[in-house]
Amino acid sequence: MSNHTSKKNTSSKLALFLIFISPSLSQSLILEGISLGDITLALSLLLLIKKITLNDLFILPKWSLLLFLLLLWISLSGFYASTYPLLFSFDEFIKSYLKILYYIFSIIIIAVCIRNFNQKMIGEMLLKLLFLHSILAIYIAVNQNLMSAFNFSLPYKFLWFGQGGIGEIGFDLNRWVVGGIEVIKLRGIYGEPSLFGVQQIMGIAILLFKFNEIFIRNYFKVFLILITAFLTISFSTIAAIIILFFISVINRNKLNLSLNKKRIIYGLPLMLLFFIFSTSGSMSKVFNDLILNRAVQVFGSGYDRDRSAVMRMQGSYDTAMHIVKRSPIFGSGIGNVDVFFTNSGGQLTYLTGLNGESITISTTIHNIPLYLLGSTGYAGLIIFLAILLFTIYQSGIWLSSLFIFSLASTGSLLTPAFWIFYMLYSQNYRTIKIDN
Numbered sequence: 001m002s003n004h005t006s007k008k009n010t011s012s013k014l015a016l017f018l019i020f021i022s023p024s025l026s027q028s029l030i031l032e033g034i035s036l037g038d039i040t041l042a043l044s045l046l047l048l049i050k051k052i053t054l055n056d057l058f059i060l061p062k063w064s065l066l067l068f069l070l071l072l073w074i075s076l077s078g079f080y081a082s083t084y085p086l087l088f089s090f091d092e093f094i095k096s097y098l099k100i101l102y103y104i105f106s107i108i109i110i111a112v113c114i115r116n117f118n119q120k121m122i123g124e125m126l127l128k129l130l131f132l133h134s135i136l137a138i139y140i141a142v143n144q145n146l147m148s149a150f151n152f153s154l155p156y157k158f159l160w161f162g163q164g165g166i167g168e169i170g171f172d173l174n175r176w177v178v179g180g181i182e183v184i185k186l187r188g189i190y191g192e193p194s195l196f197g198v199q200q201i202m203g204i205a206i207l208l209f210k211f212n213e214i215f216i217r218n219y220f221k222v223f224l225i226l227i228t229a230f231l232t233i234s235f236s237t238i239a240a241i242i243i244l245f246f247i248s249v250i251n252r253n254k255l256n257l258s259l260n261k262k263r264i265i266y267g268l269p270l271m272l273l274f275f276i277f278s279t280s281g282s283m284s285k286v287f288n289d290l291i292l293n294r295a296v297q298v299f300g301s302g303y304d305r306d307r308s309a310v311m312r313m314q315g316s317y318d319t320a321m322h323i324v325k326r327s328p329i330f331g332s333g334i335g336n337v338d339v340f341f342t343n344s345g346g347q348l349t350y351l352t353g354l355n356g357e358s359i360t361i362s363t364t365i366h367n368i369p370l371y372l373l374g375s376t377g378y379a380g381l382i383i384f385l386a387i388l389l390f391t392i393y394q395s396g397i398w399l400s401s402l403f404i405f406s407l408a409s410t411g412s413l414l415t416p417a418f419w420i421f422y423m424l425y426s427q428n429y430r431t432i433k434i435d436n
Helices: 003-021 036-049 063-081 090-114 119-150 193-210 212-217 219-230 235-250 259-278 282-298 307-326 337-343 368-409 416-426
Strands: 029-031 176-178 181-183 348-351 358-361
Touching: 003 036, 003 090, 003 119, 036 090, 036 416, 063 090, 063 368, 090 416, 119 193, 119 212, 119 219, 193 212, 193 219, 193 235, 193 368, 193 416, 212 219, 219 235, 235 368, 307 337, 307 368, 337 368, 368 416
Parallel strands: none
Antiparallel strands: 176 181, 348 358
């Protein structure tokens, strides 16, 4: 291999590393509205832009046209929303607009460049990053236990830099009460366990379906990644694991797994459930409280409602509906959901399962489609749904269902995570045929 080729491969690997590390750093703020994830994404662009040829710019991904259409509609909806100054903040609009413009430009450049990369290199780098996150999560959990037991640990809190505010270390939320006992939820370098768990599972799904040979050759690493994701003890992550399990069963004849590995994959959930329901120990209490009781609370009503579920599901829906009832076509304008909701007299009050108390929650929308609906109206939502069709076209209905699930559980349009995973799910890297 020549020195030129070696340097080119090193540059490509570094660019991929920076791209794939960006989602985990999206909550590490270094300036107002700017995270370490935004910086790593920008550094990857600097490495990639010099690889682009003039011909590449004439062969853009098909979904890029819809992204441009969405950007145009965001501009129009913002212009219309600005005619009602009491319900609109130009500063909030321009900050959000520039971020989305940056992400759209970035993801198109990345998609154009890496389609010429060695496919094996892409899959291997994704696996390395997922495995690295798992190792970091274990390292943090071990030191959290050491700190609790002996008031001593190796340094680990620096890994949450920027998560407590601009340039500040995030809170060490190392204990949760689940099932009446205290447990540590793995979260790695992410801001919360659900983000870590769901994004790890989304990455594993891409390896299983699109880089199948890499998945098979690195089964131990994959198994460790799945275990650490499960140990987030996050409702959203467990739901993502269940979805991954079912879509792998449905496509079991396409996944090239040996009989022994199929038995491990499909037998593991059954053995785990048997262990949980046949014991009365702490594991059973944790599972019952996390999955069974919380599932009832999530889909319950009145005093049985789970507080987190109220904020993420009902609160997001009611906020979006409040806005589109008053501005159905254009919405509030991007970045102005809170401003519009508050200044138009909106208020959300619910009963929750926490002592049956009544709470008033903020207007933050934790659901990406509903965020688009509230921000850009029904027209913006329709464009966004059309954009999602490319994930179904390139990944199949089963694999894309996991990505679509993630939109309703975690994430934001104003971080790199959505855009990078959209690019991975809407590009055709797969080495096996997936049934639609």
